[in-house]
Amino acid sequence: MxxxxxxxxxxxxxxxxxxxxxxxxxxxxxxxxxxxxxxxxxxxxxxxxxxxxxxxxxxxxxxxxxxxxxxxxxxxxxxxxxxxxxxxxxxxxxxxxxxxxxxxxxxxxxxxxxxxxxxxxxxxxxxxxxxxxxxxxxxxxxxxxxxxxxxxxxxxxxxxxxxxxxxxxxxxxxxxxxxxxxxxxxxxxxxxAKVRPGWTMASFVESTVADLREKIGDARVICGLSGGIDSTVVALLLHKAIGKQLTCIFVDNGLLRAGEREEVIGYLEEHFDLNLVAVDAQERFLSRLVGEQDPEKKRKTIGYTFIEVFDEEAGKIENVKYLAQGTLYPDVIESVSFKGGPSVVIKSHHNVGGLPEKMNLSLVEPLRELFKDEVRKVAAELGLPDYIIWRHPFPGPGLAIRVIGEITPERLEILRQADRIVQQELHATDWYRKVWQGFAVLLPLKTVGVMGDDRTYEHVIALRIVDSLDAMTADWTRLPPEILARMSSRIINEVKGVNRVVFDISSKPPSTIEWE
Missing domain, CATH: 3.40.50.880 (Class I glutamine amidotransferase (GATase) domain)
Incomplete structure (x- = not known):
């Protein structure tokens, strides 16, 4: 710059x-x-x-x-x-x-x-x-x-x-x-002030690639690739700068959405010549989350385990000196006092929590100063297709902060199936591109219901669908009632163990987009 x-x-x-x-x-x-x-x-x-x-x-x-x-x-x-x-x-x-x-x-x-x-x-x-x-x-x-x-x-x-x-x-x-x-x-x-305009995503890509190339030299970099727009753009910027010196690592932490691992790996292998390693760490993550219900402890446990997995993978690659992450402006501002300023801390986030000294890697965060809409513009500049560019944001801790309370394989599967229906209905009605984010949340309670002639006592799913520009503020989406009705009907009929669906009509602030 x-x-x-x-x-x-x-x-x-x-x-x-x-x-x-x-x-x-x-x-x-x-x-x-x-x-x-x-x-x-x-x-x-x-x-x-x-x-x-x-x-x-x-x-x-x-x-x-x-x-x-x-x-x-x-x-x-x-x-x-x-x-x-x-x-x-x-x-x-x-x-x-x-x-x-x-x-x-x-x-x-x-x-x-x-x-x-x-x-x-x-x-x-x-x-x-x-x-x-x-x-x-x-x-x-x-x-x-x-x-x-x-x-x-x-x-x-x-x-x-x-x-x-x-x-x-x-x-x-x-x-x-x-x-x-x-x-x-x-x-x-x-x-x-008579300032001269010159900030474009084309200029950002050019300067960032040059800066990365100069900073990294002949060292190797590992990049956590989730398949979301942030980590994908980070990987492509680094690939453009240093080529095969980059190794992308996809970690299956057991907290992904339905079919996400197959979709991400399949797309990247088909369209980009990246060094990609897939790590199955589901058992490690889920075993450490057993009995944990505190949102901050969930985030920190997932963050520490994520870095631990990376530390192990880094040890298998020679001359690794950097870890790349898709940290954005909202992550920084909501996680810490921005660059030492007095902004109020809202929540911790493992992307900006720093690395443990034992890892002995420096951090590369090429998107740290960008808002989400700017990242999407960079993605278009790099040639990514619309269905990747406009994929809804997904939190670093994954479904762990959408399963409110205790995390078990059974509760995760209930949420996956309910969330799959939400995504399908948003796509089918062309609302997926109209909203910032839409997803399901599994609540830590059960309610009485009636199915057929039987009394049920089963789980509750909350729908969270919001409009936003950059995730710093958000308002709940006035989704047409017929779409909400179809989501509710499908979830109750198709997801075993759910007998009630509610709709979150709170805005940010005072609420946050995620429930935890």
Whole structure:
């Protein structure tokens, strides 16, 4: 990315931070997220063409609130503060901040009260809907700033100081709920910061392949290949860079979907000349999960066992120095505080948990800075067919986190058969491509039912079908009732041991996409 204009987003802990980066990239501009604590010298070395300060859950009035090196504001690099970023700018530059009695969350009508290049080209010249999510607000702007927007409850909802190249918004332009948020961000990028667009998936492939080739040299790499789009793209990028120095390892952990092993291995052997090793480790994984019901312990057990299997396979190959993984932005942000930033940890994920020292391998994560939709664009660039590109995401721990509670071969088989029906019906009705993800979950309870003249006491299946752009937020899909009815009828009639099907109508947040 050395030759691309770069926009840096400083993370103050907002769960929307990654959406800012996504919007910037959608505009064809390369962006990176860094913690707000990044030293000024380190940030300056990145030569950012623009800096965006994210929102965050803290109050700038608290003694331990996150801040940034004040030197950064003296460079003359265009700065856009969003929500907490606006409050911090005001606080650091002499404005006045006060705490609200109640947090404002939701839509608001923005009234434009001043002229600024930031709001050029909006559909409504006077008012438009914006998305608020804040507690504190600015009572008085710093010297040199002017108020350019307000709402009914927030007198200062936008401020600008073109002389110092600083603009700030109390609302979130990066979320879809804000009308013309993309126009506002693009005005900042192209009219104010005059950033040159150059971020494309073709350029990503070219630069990534070159970087991998230089980094790896003549060493060998092993890649965990699940058959999902992430690991497949990682494998193809590495194959393009180093050819036969790559060995792909497919691990059957006993937690796969119905027919998945045969489908994955068959496709890759038929279409790509990869070094591929299939390992049957079902007994090892399932024996270690016996009696385990805690979701985090399940994930960690599977992660440790996964790495153990790789350690053994690596020992069979000479000169292996790297392990490749398909880690994505959402994995990183939801698993750890992003690059040291203050974002809240939601769950652990074995893809980003690091490797045990005994493995003695370095990690290669060529997709670590990409969102899922960008990975699909890379896949198309590499020539993968649509049915692979649009395959629904599947979690690293597999069906272990969709079998809620104890994992047994019998419960896994019930879930496999129910999930197979969900996939079949989504494909048959052309809804598979319309939704982000659709799957079945086996609940840890039984209910009373009647089949024929007999009373039954059997398992419950939950259907989880969601719409999303990048898995950071999601909404439940309004699937036509007739499709839900057919799924339910087929599962109850065809899957032995199930007498009830329910439909999950919760969104993310506050829920997650997976149940565990």
């Amino acid at each position: 050395e030759n691309l204009d770069r926009v840096v987003i400083l993370d103050f802990g907002s769960q929307y931070t990654q959406l800012i980066a996504r919007r910037v990239r959608e505009a064809g501009v390369y962006s990176e997220i860094h913690p707000c604590s990044i030293p000024a010298a380190e940030l300056k070395a990145l030569e950012p063409k623009a800096i965006i300060l994210s929102g965050g859950p803290a109050s700038v009035l608290d003694a331990d609130s996150p801040t940034l090196d004040p030197e950064i504001l003296s460079w003359g690099v265009p700065v856009l503060g969003i929500c907490y970023g606006m409050q911090l700018l005001s606080h650091m530059l002499g404005g006045c901040i006060s705490k609200a009695t109640d947090r404002e969350y939701g839509r608001a009508d923005l009234e434009l009260t001043g002229t600024t290049i930031l709001f050029e080209g909006l559909r409504d010249a006077d008012r438009h809907k914006v998305w608020m999510s804040h507690g504190d607000h600015v009572d008085a702007v710093p010297d040199g700033f002017s108020v350019v927007g307000c709402t009914a409850s927030v007198p200062i909802a936008a401020m600008a100081c073109p002389e110092r190249k600083m603009w700030a918004l109390q609302f979130h332009p990066e979320v879809a709920h804000t009308d013309d948020g993309t126009v506002i961000l693009n005005n900042f990028l192209f009219k104010i």
